[in-house]
Each structure stands twice: as C-alpha cells, then as structure tokens.
Amino acid sequence: MPLPDRNMTVFLGGLFILTVGVPLMQGNLLPDYAVQLAGKYLCYALLAVSLDLVWGYAGILSLGHAAFFALGAYVMGMHLMREIGARGVYANPELPDFMVFLNWDQLPWYWGASGSFAATLVLVLAVPGFLALVFGWFAFRARVNGVYLSIITQAMTYALMLAFFRNEMGFGGNNGLTDFKDLLGMPLSAPGMRLGLFLASAAALAGGLVIARAITQSHLGRVLVGLRDAESRTRFLGYRVEQYKLFVWTLSAMMAGVAGALYVPQVGIVNPGEFAPANSIEIVIWVALGGRGTLVGAALGAMVVALSKTLLTGWLPDAWLYALGALFILVTLYLPRGIFGALDGLKPARKAQEATI
Numbered sequence: 169m170p171l172p173d174r175n176m177t178v179f180l181g182g183l184f185i186l187t188v189g190v191p192l193m194q195g196n197l198l199p200d201y202a203v204q205l206a207g208k209y210l211c212y213a214l215l216a217v218s219l220d221l222v223w224g225y226a227g228i229l230s231l232g233h234a235a236f237f238a239l240g241a242y243v244m245g246m247h248l249m250r251e252i253g254a255r256g257v258y259a260n261p262e263l264p265d266f267m268v269f270l271n272w273d274q275l276p277w278y279w280g281a282s283g284s285f286a287a288t289l290v291l292v293l294a295v296p297g298f299l300a301l302v303f304g305w306f307a308f309r310a311r312v313n314g315v316y317l318s319i320i321t322q323a324m325t326y327a328l329m330l331a332f333f334r335n336e337m338g339f340g341g342n343n344g345l346t347d348f349k350d351l352l353g354m355p356l357s358a359p360g361m362r363l364g365l366f367l368a369s370a371a372a373l374a375g376g377l378v379i380a381r382a383i384t385q386s387h388l389g390r391v392l393v394g395l396r397d398a399e400s401r402t403r404f405l406g407y408r409v410e411q412y413k414l415f416v417w418t419l420s421a422m423m424a425g426v427a428g429a430l431y432v433p434q435v436g437i438v439n440p441g442e443f444a445p446a447n448s449i450e451i452v453i454w455v456a457l458g459g460r461g462t463l464v465g466a467a468l469g470a471m472v473v474a475l476s477k478t479l480l481t482g483w484l485p486d487a488w489l490y491a492l493g494a495l496f497i498l499v500t501l502y503l504p505r506g507i508f509g510a511l512d513g514l515k516p517a518r519k520a521q522e523a524t525i
Contacts, residue, residue, distance in 0.1 A: 216470035224461030227396030232321030240425030300421030329443030344439025459506030
C-alpha cells in the first residue's frame with residue numbers, strides 16, 4: 169500500500185531543510201567532499217525511486233536498471249570530455265585524449281551533439297528513454313513477465329557492459345571517460361560547483377518523487393497496481409496492459425538517466441563497470457530494504473545502504489559484499505515489505521490495540 173501523503177511531505181520538508189543547511193555549513197562544519205558525497209547519495213535515491221515506480225507499483229522487477237543510469241552518465245560524460253578541449257594531455261581541441269591515443273581521425277557522428285549542453289540535457293532523457301521504449305515494446309508485446317523479464321533485463325545490461333568495454337565503440341573502452349575539468353565554464357572542483365550539483369541532485373530527487381507520487385495516486389497508478397496484483401484480470405477488463413507498462417517503464421528509465429547524468433560530474437568518472445549486473449541487483453536491495461511500493465522508503469533505503477557502504481568499505485574493505493548479501497537475506501526473510509512497509513503495517517495494529525484499552 170502507498171504511504172500516506174504525510175510521509176512524503178515530511179521527507180520533502182527534510183530535503184528542503186538539507187538544501188538550506190548544507191550551504192550554510194559548507195566549508196566550516198561540512199567539508200567539500202562531504203557535500204559531493206551527499207550529492208551522490210541523492211542521485212542513488214532518485215535511481216531507487218525510478219526502480220520502485222516499476223517494481224513496486226507495476227510489478228516489473230528490473231535487474232538491468234543500471235543500464236539506464238549508465239547511459240545517462242555516459243551522455244553527460246561525453247559533454248564533459250568535449251568541455252576539456254585543448255587542455256587535455258594531447259592538447260587536441262577536437263578529440264578527447266583517448267581518441268587521439270587510439271589514432272582516431274575525427275569524432276564519431278554520435279558525439280556530434282555532445283558539445284552542446286542543451287542538447288546533452290535532451291539526450292540524457294532521450295537515450296535511456298529510447299532504449300527502454302524499444303526494449304519494452306518487444307518485451308511487453310510478447311507478454312514476457314516475471315523472472316523471465318528480469319533475466320532479459322539483466323542480459324541487456326550485461327551486453328551493454330561488454331559493448332562499452334570495446335575501444336571500437338568510441339567511449340573510452342575499459343578506462344571509460346574521466347579527467348573532467350569543468351561544467352558550464354566553472355571548475356568541477358570549485359566549492360560553488362559542488363554545491364550547485366548537490367542542489368541540482370536534491371531538486372531532481374524532489375521532482376522525481378512528486379512525479380512518481382502523482383502517477384501512483386492517479387487512475388494510471390491504480391491500473392498499475394491492478395496489473396501488478398492481477399494482470400490477467402486487468403487485461404480482461406479491457407485495459408491495454410502493454411501500453412501502461414511501456415509508459416511507466418520508459419519514464420522510469422528517463423529518471424534513471426537523469427540520476428546518472430548528475431552522478432558523473434560529482435564522482436569524476438564513468439566506465440563500463442557502471443553497467444555491471446551487480447549494480448542493478450544492489451539497486452533492488454535498496455528498494456527492498458526501504459520498502460517496495462513506498463517511494464520515500466526506496467529513497468531512504470538507497471541513502472542508508474550507500475552510507476553504510478561508504479563507512480564499511482573504509483573500515484573493512486573486504487567485508488562489504490558479505491554484508492550486502494546478509495542484508496538482502498535478512499530483508500527477504502524478516503522484512504518482506506521493507507522497513508517503511510513494516511512500520512506502515514504497525515499502524516493498524518497499534519490502533520486496534522488502543523481501541524481495546
């Protein structure tokens with residue numbers, strides 16, 4: 169069941185307080201790297217919301233959402249590489265360093281629009297959205313569901329990872345895209361730019377939550393829940409199930425692409441490892457921990473797991489994967505509705521107990 173609107177209001181209010189407090193504390197109480205780290209967590213939260221929209225409400229368990237995130241990241245990374253210009257190692261104003269090293273004569277045609285920031289913003293939405301649209305059109309029309317769809321999505325992201333590892337693709341191969349200098353004429357290392365990216369990530373998360381909430385509370389959202397719980401019955405009632413799935417699937421991919429685009433300038437690198445199927449599985453764990461079908465819970469789950477990963481890998485670098493696996497098992501066995509789902513389920517029991525007193 170969706171969380172009450174009060175939880176969404178509280179979360180957005182807390183997010184607003186965070187965006188006001190961080191600029192006041194930056195430099196004195198809060199170091200610049202912490203601002204950058206917080207911005208990265210907000211990108212993860214938006215990515216988790218995008219998955220929760222399709223898994224929690226439409227019943228589409230995607231094990232390939234990292235692909236859409238990575239595509240948005242690569243689109244932004246291409247623009248940042250073009251921004252380097254003649255300041256690269258080879259001082260070539262037309263070609264990124266890795267293309268000069270590999271003896272490329274000119275930019276590939278698909279790099280053409282990367283020099284424009286406005287065009288990049290459009291492509292951040294269009295590239296993941298187009299892939300999702302094509303993939304979903306074939307998958308949903310063929311009525312691929314359940315575990316079969318999950319396996320296909322995982323195969324999709326794995327195939328993209330292998331493709332992007334190839335130097336011939338023109339995306340930097342194994343090393344990916346890195347050594348970014350600035351964005352919109354401002355150095356990425358500048359405190360003002362780090363703060364601006366953090367605020368942009370917070371705004372994107374808030375916007376994604378509002379859009380997702382509006383969808384899930386509308387007639388469309390009720391149809392999505394219907395096809396999640398009883399797809400055959402929903403189809404029998406006359407709804408074009410494929411169209412509903414395709415819409416929410418494509419929108420979710422576009423949200424993931426925005427998260428990836430904001431992520432890249434804050435971490436300074438994007439490589440084929442972002443496509444790794446393990447990353448998609450980790451996103452599922454975020455949503456499962458926070459609460460599938462809660463939106464706010466998914467966002468908080470992503471931030472809690474990401475923060476735990478940062479702390480644990482600093483203390484015990486080799487223990488993180490074991491901790492992540494144990495967390496997934498514990499959530500599956502004892503918190504099938506996630507933390508927020510469990511808390512939401514306690515409310516009726518508490519009210520019933522109070523009524524009997």
